[in-house]
Amino acid sequence: MERIVxxxxxxxxxxxxxxxxxxxxxxxxxxxxxxxxxSWNDGAAKKSIIEFVARVTKKEGSEFVPPMERIAVxxxxxxxxxEQPFYFQGLFVFDRVxxxxxxHPEWKGTQPFKAVLENDMKTLxxxxxxxxxxxxxxxxxxxxxxxxxxxxKDWLATARHPKFNRLYTDLVFQPMLELLAYLRANDxxxxxxxxxxxxxVRTFSEKVYGIPPEQVVGSSIVTKFEVRxxxxxxxxxxxxDFFDDHEGKPVGINKFIGRRPIAAFGNSDGDFQMLEWVxxxxxxxxxxxxxxxxxxREFAYDRASAAGKLDRGLDEAPKxxxxxxxxxxxxxxxxxxxxN
Amino acid sequence: MERIVxxxxxxxxxxxxxxxxxxxxxxxxxxxxxxxxxSWNDGAAKKSIIEFVARVTKKEGSEFVPPMERIAVxxxxxxxxxEQPFYFQGLFVFDRVxxxxxxHPEWKGTQPFKAVLENDMKTLxxxxxxxxxxxxxxxxxxxxxxxxxxxxKDWLATARHPKFNRLYTDLVFQPMLELLAYLRANDxxxxxxxxxxxxxVRTFSEKVYGIPPEQVVGSSIVTKFEVRxxxxxxxxxxxxDFFDDHEGKPVGINKFIGRRPIAAFGNSDGDFQMLEWVxxxxxxxxxxxxxxxxxxREFAYDRASAAGKLDRGLDEAPKxxxxxxxxxxxxxxxxxxxxN
Numbered sequence: 001m002e003r004i005v006x007x008x009x010x011x012x013x014x015x016x017x018x019x020x021x022x023x024x025x026x027x028x029x030x031x032x033x034x035x036x037x038x039s040w041n042d043g044a045a046k047k048s049i050i051e052f053v054a055r056v057t058k059k060e061g062s063e064f065v066p067p068m069e070r071i072a073v074x075x076x077x078x079x080x081x082x083e084q085p086f087y088f089q090g091l092f093v094f095d096r097v098x099x100x101x102x103x104h105p106e107w108k109g110t111q112p113f114k115a116v117l118e119n120d121m122k123t124l125x126x127x128x129x130x131x132x133x134x135x136x137x138x139x140x141x142x143x144x145x146x147x148x149x150x151x152x153k154d155w156l157a158t159a160r161h162p163k164f165n166r167l168y169t170d171l172v173f174q175p176m177l178e179l180l181a182y183l184r185a186n187d188x189x190x191x192x193x194x195x196x197x198x199x200x201v202r203t204f205s206e207k208v209y210g211i212p213p214e215q216v217v218g219s220s221i222v223t224k225f226e227v228r229x230x231x232x233x234x235x236x237x238x239x240x241d242f243f244d245d246h247e248g249k250p251v252g253i254n255k256f257i258g259r260r261p262i263a264a265f266g267n268s269d270g271d272f273q274m275l276e277w278v279x280x281x282x283x284x285x286x287x288x289x290x291x292x293x294x295x296x297r298e299f300a301y302d303r304a305s306a307a308g309k310l311d312r313g314l315d316e317a318p319k320x321x322x323x324x325x326x327x328x329x330x331x332x333x334x335x336x337x338x339x340n
Numbered sequence: 341m342e343r344i345v346x347x348x349x350x351x352x353x354x355x356x357x358x359x360x361x362x363x364x365x366x367x368x369x370x371x372x373x374x375x376x377x378x379s380w381n382d383g384a385a386k387k388s389i390i391e392f393v394a395r396v397t398k399k400e401g402s403e404f405v406p407p408m409e410r411i412a413v414x415x416x417x418x419x420x421x422x423e424q425p426f427y428f429q430g431l432f433v434f435d436r437v438x439x440x441x442x443x444h445p446e447w448k449g450t451q452p453f454k455a456v457l458e459n460d461m462k463t464l465x466x467x468x469x470x471x472x473x474x475x476x477x478x479x480x481x482x483x484x485x486x487x488x489x490x491x492x493k494d495w496l497a498t499a500r501h502p503k504f505n506r507l508y509t510d511l512v513f514q515p516m517l518e519l520l521a522y523l524r525a526n527d528x529x530x531x532x533x534x535x536x537x538x539x540x541v542r543t544f545s546e547k548v549y550g551i552p553p554e555q556v557v558g559s560s561i562v563t564k565f566e567v568r569x570x571x572x573x574x575x576x577x578x579x580x581d582f583f584d585d586h587e588g589k590p591v592g593i594n595k596f597i598g599r600r601p602i603a604a605f606g607n608s609d610g611d612f613q614m615l616e617w618v619x620x621x622x623x624x625x626x627x628x629x630x631x632x633x634x635x636x637r638e639f640a641y642d643r644a645s646a647a648g649k650l651d652r653g654l655d656e657a658p659k660x661x662x663x664x665x666x667x668x669x670x671x672x673x674x675x676x677x678x679x680n
Contacts (some may be wrong), residue, residue: 068546068552071554145594189554191554198595198598199598202598202599206408212408212599213597213598213599214411214529214531214554214555214596214597214598214599215554216598220595223591223594223595224587224591225587225588225590225591225613225617227616231620232590232613232616232617232620234590234591234594241595247564247565248565250565250572250574251563251564251565251574254485254563254574255538255560255563255581256554256596257553257554258538258539258542258553258554258556259542259552259553259554273565273572276567276572277565277572280571280572
């Protein structure tokens, strides 16, 4: 009976509206009855999120945004997962340099390889995210995109974080997973816009965040189409194609997504222009910055950090109307593995 | 009552599976009872499409493909809409050169502007799609992405095709609209992968094809983030960013979509590598080439055409197992405005 009713509704074209109504009320990531965003403490930050979603989803409201336009963009490092003691993609490439060093005796005397082999974090940190991508290019050129994917997946399946002794994919923020699910339940389409390598993030985004590869924007290297022994492949070249950080983020959003999102979530000054671009659009807009101020459960850093420096954003968030999240105050739980 | 049942099903997580079953049976683009693809004549081409969709959607089948991986890519010019007497984006930019010529007296003596002003199609055709994109860059640099969008939309709303005396957006192929709807009803995600400019195609893709901007891949120019009078904008630079044709198509697919599609649809040798890349993947794959052989209802052209040259694809389609569509034989109707 239900099946017949449902098929009938589909045929009449009624289902999308119903799905929308139903999903706006229920948050599938939480048990019924506990409400949305259970790992967020009640307070201004949580309230601002829920109020924004209510405004844009209210069918009769003056600020209603059609589902197709409900695009939300998320930075990755420091926003969806941790980024200390350094960007995880950095720790990946340092491990790779160490693994490949026996075949490259010349690296002992050449920067930035020398710094990696001597564990000279100061020199490496000075190169920032861009330096890392250049290091990835140097160490992973000439191979196909499939070979690179395999190497990243192997590393993610085995390497462990120095502080938490857990897989890096365990270090995703539980409150942000709930936020992604909450937005999707309200017909938002969620994208990652990362300064990190697009092919690195895509290896785990679907499994870990529920974000498919086609909804990941990031820095990229040049690839080249070749037919090798009758088989078409894409070969990675040691050449930067696009650097998706700072001013690059709005450019990347325009290139890959092609319309202005209505909500943006970040944590560092690398996300500033993304939030600026998103919140400058007409109609309801939402910007949020996570402040890492919890040295006990995660890390505390901001203005002076090598990875995830937050300086301008900390000063300007209040006057720009962006929500500033204190991890310490606003998050009941940081990681899923924590006991409540 | 139905509402309660439905909300209950949503809460239990049953809905996605039901939606899938229901949509696999119904084609929302056609009245109930007429079956899918009504503008396709019965024959090998139509049969190959329906059989492929049945294979990958059969839940218990050995060739079942999960919905997330049902990615289908479509060329635009000559595949979703017409491309004669020349690529429509070419006709757009020729009109723009004529409109801007009074402010540029020097164009009378400079190629390729001279060729446009003298209507010298031979010279223009020799530059191909790439030449056109360069012409767009030259004529539309320095403006913001929003200004460019406005110009394209104005042109599409008023300019008329020389043969059919209709808006260009009326010259989309009805059988392909039905194919897009049929694939989407079977949980495929449909993308455009065009040699044309990404920002040109995005102005109409959602309205005309139901394909949102974030599912359009195409050639692009460099844009730059700037804050103009306190307002963040993206400014178009006269510099090619990415040329999405021939070998560029698999590169663009990897960059923008990040996983290999299972079906590809094209019409010219500019689509050859895209079909080669897509159909070389493991598991069930589908490639289709449209042959423009209908001079009465549309245009007849292939090996010697300036726009949409089809030579290698015509020779190799049979041995590669790609479906070759004859517009004349396989399509009951070419355009929606034709009487049946």
